[in-house]
Amino acid sequence: MCGIVGLHLRNPDLHPRLGELLTGMLCEMEDRGADSAGVAVYGDPTWAPPGTATVSVLADGLDAPALAEELAAAVGGSVDVTTAGPTLLVHAAVDASTLAAAVRAAAPDALVIGFGEDLAVLKGVGRPRDLAAAFGLPAAQGWQGVGHTRMATESAVTPAGSHPYAVGPDQCMVHNGSFHNYPTIRRELEARGVRFDSANDTEVGARFVAQCLEDGLDVETALKELCRTFDGFYTLLVSNRDSFAVVRDAIACKPAVVAETDDWVAMASEYRALVGLPGIESARLFEPEPERIYAWTR
Amino acid sequence: MDPLTATLSPTRDPKDLSMTDTLELDLAVSTLREVNARLHDPDLGVDDVVVTHPAGRHSVAVGLNRPMTVTVKGHVGYYAAGMNQSADVVVEGNAGVGVAENMMSGSVWVKGSASQSAGATAHGGLLVVEGDAAARCGISMKGVDIVVGGSIGHMSAFMAQAGRLVVRGDASDALGDSIYEARIYVRGAVASLGADCVAKEMRPEHHEELATLLKSAGYEDDDTHAYTRYGSARSLYHFHVDNTSAY
Numbered sequence: 158m159c160g161i162v163g164l165h166l167r168n169p170d171l172h173p174r175l176g177e178l179l180t181g182m183l184c185e186m187e188d189r190g191a192d193s194a195g196v197a198v199y200g201d202p203t204w205a206p207p208g209t210a211t212v213s214v215l216a217d218g219l220d221a222p223a224l225a226e227e228l229a230a231a232v233g234g235s236v237d238v239t240t241a242g243p244t245l246l247v248h249a250a251v252d253a254s255t256l257a258a259a260v261r262a263a264a265p266d267a268l269v270i271g272f273g274e275d276l277a278v279l280k281g282v283g284r285p286r287d288l289a290a291a292f293g294l295p296a297a298q299g300w301q302g303v304g305h306t307r308m309a310t311e312s313a314v315t316p317a318g319s320h321p322y323a324v325g326p327d328q329c330m331v332h333n334g335s336f337h338n339y340p341t342i343r344r345e346l347e348a349r350g351v352r353f354d355s356a357n358d359t360e361v362g363a364r365f366v367a368q369c370l371e372d373g374l375d376v377e378t379a380l381k382e383l384c385r386t387f388d389g390f391y392t393l394l395v396s397n398r399d400s401f402a403v404v405r406d407a408i409a410c411k412p413a414v415v416a417e418t419d420d421w422v423a424m425a426s427e428y429r430a431l432v433g434l435p436g437i438e439s440a441r442l443f444e445p446e447p448e449r450i451y452a453w454t455r
Numbered sequence: 456m457d458p459l460t461a462t463l464s465p466t467r468d469p470k471d472l473s474m475t476d477t478l479e480l481d482l483a484v485s486t487l488r489e490v491n492a493r494l495h496d497p498d499l500g501v502d503d504v505v506v507t508h509p510a511g512r513h514s515v516a517v518g519l520n521r522p523m524t525v526t527v528k529g530h531v532g533y534y535a536a537g538m539n540q541s542a543d544v545v546v547e548g549n550a551g552v553g554v555a556e557n558m559m560s561g562s563v564w565v566k567g568s569a570s571q572s573a574g575a576t577a578h579g580g581l582l583v584v585e586g587d588a589a590a591r592c593g594i595s596m597k598g599v600d601i602v603v604g605g606s607i608g609h610m611s612a613f614m615a616q617a618g619r620l621v622v623r624g625d626a627s628d629a630l631g632d633s634i635y636e637a638r639i640y641v642r643g644a645v646a647s648l649g650a651d652c653v654a655k656e657m658r659p660e661h662h663e664e665l666a667t668l669l670k671s672a673g674y675e676d677d678d679t680h681a682y683t684r685y686g687s688a689r690s691l692y693h694f695h696v697d698n699t700s701a702y
Binding site: 408430431432442446447 | 511
């Protein structure tokens with residue numbers, strides 16, 4: 158069991174409330190998984206300042222000012238490093254993939270957990286409620302956020318094993334369930350040069366989708382490929398900077414509820430995670446059908 | 456003040472309530488355990504209870520075991536009204552996974568839609584879902600009657616042993632897989648039948664049975680001739696000598 162939540166805000170008036178609403182959703186799912194948690198937030202002006210790329214990094218004992226200085230020399234421009242709980246957020250007005258590569262080179266022991274123009278990823282080991290407070294999540298703003306509460310099955314309880322997996326630019330995946338044939342797919346991806354950060358099954362799913370997108374497929378086609386290729390149980394929420402997609406496996410035993418209003422689209426493992434959203438009383442509620450791709454774009 | 460009685464008239468002790476009164480239990484001020492304990496209390500003093508603000512909580516009104524009416528005002532989470540005996544539970548909203556699972560008797564009436572495994576393993580009573588029911592509706596049902604106003608998801612009535620399942624809409628894939636002696640009536644399309652489930656003739660007793668079931672759920676205007684009966688071909692659960700080598 159794990160809990161997943163996602164909120165895609167259509168009404169800009171709600172953007173200042175993204176973190177508050179996402180915190181409520183995440184904490185309600187704490188009893189579906191309380192060993193780790195994480196969020197991905199799109200469009201927070203502090204965590205992902207406009208006009209810069211942001212790389213989210215987990216690193217023990219990394220000296221932020223020294224890292225900023227080293228990265229500034231590497232990318233040839235000003236680099237800011239800020240903290241949000243245990244996560245370092247690196248900002249610079251360069252290409253996001255270039256900045257991520259520079260971070261990996263400067264801090265080879267650090268874990269890059271997300272990169273993009275608009276995306277900040279915060280994740281770690283511990284109770285979701287405590288982590289949300291440590292991240293300062295209630296104050297976050299933006300147009301889209303996803304979250305995950307983990308009850309580990311397929312790999313160890315470590316920061317690298319926590320969700321979300323944000324392995325492509327501005328992309329993010331959270332997963333409730335377990336993939337079964339992922340070692341085979343991982344070997345195939347590794348043969349293509351894809352590198353992995355963890356032994357986790359979801360990371361294979363996320364890197365598979367990232368590879369499909371890099372190969373030029375759109376999100377819906379990539380998720381159809383995932384359904385065709387992966388064996389296992391899953392409800393997946395896959396986001397990037399302008400879309401938000403949900404898919405469940407053919408058996409569909411992992412729960413999912415979608416609620417939609419003119420102001421927002423929300424998805425959660427259970428309805429109770431949605432009760433705090435404004436206008437939920439009149440939202441259109443439904444459960445996604447198995448192996449059907451639901452996608453919303455802005 | 457006891458939050459459970461706070462919504463009653465403050466001048467009256469709940470012990471003095473007459474059986475015609477309605478007791479309101481508010482899940483916004485009381486815990487689920489407190490509310491369920493009150494519903495189980497043989498000295499509750501009322502037979503009509505309204506539960507407000509369920510907010511999708513799990514296990515609302517489970518294990519009721521006497522004739523009483525419980526109306527839940529809103530959406531409920533998993534296992535609502537599970538193991539019900541004798542009580543009549545109305546959910547004025549949607550129900551999560553496993554509504555009325557293992558019901559023995561009484562009724563559970565969902566005004567909205569139900570998630571997967573509605574009425575799972577239930578032995579008796581009546582489950583009505585006015586909207587749709589998701590996958591595995593009536594899985595391993597053992598005598599319950601289920602009437603669904605809308606459509607049902609895949610693998611419904613899987614290994615259904617006894618009871619009746621009526622669907623006014625469509626059924627998704629693998630309906631009645633490995634079914635035993637439950638009877639299924641579907642008005643709409645069936646995407647596919649599971650192993651050993653077949654369409655069967657509607658004889659007069661089936662029209663009569665179906666009409667009674669539809670009436671019990673308030674759908675007495677339906678034409679029973681629009682429905683198809685499905686049940687077991689009985690080729691799977693009898694020993695067949697040709698299969699000896701498989702054992």
